[in-house]
Amino acid sequence: MAKRPRRSRDSFALGNTETIRTLLDSAGFIACNAETVDAVARFPSLQDWVDAEVRGWVGGDFGEENHAAFMREARNALARYKTADGAAEFSLPAIIGIGTRG
Secondary structure, rough: OOOOOOOOOHHHEEEEEEEHHHHHHOEEEEHHHHHHHHEEEEEEHHHHHHHHHHHHHOOOOOOOHHHHHHHHHHHHHHHEEOOOOOOEEOOOEEEEEEEEOO
């Protein structure tokens, strides 16, 4: 069977608290709960953030010239996330699920 290409949205398939609670419950945990917490993602620079997304998550390798052009556009589009110290920072809610193994 051929492996299905990974879609970038697959990383967010567990994006709600009810799904997390259901998975914990079906795995045999008791007193399950899941809640969304506010978190902050921080990268040393916009370059580091974009590299992590494109080369890390997506696995994109579309050549240095194309990557450089993409970075120029990304710097403009993501400028509002650049902090005074040159880092990139943005809100990133996370879901934390807990349960007790019975």
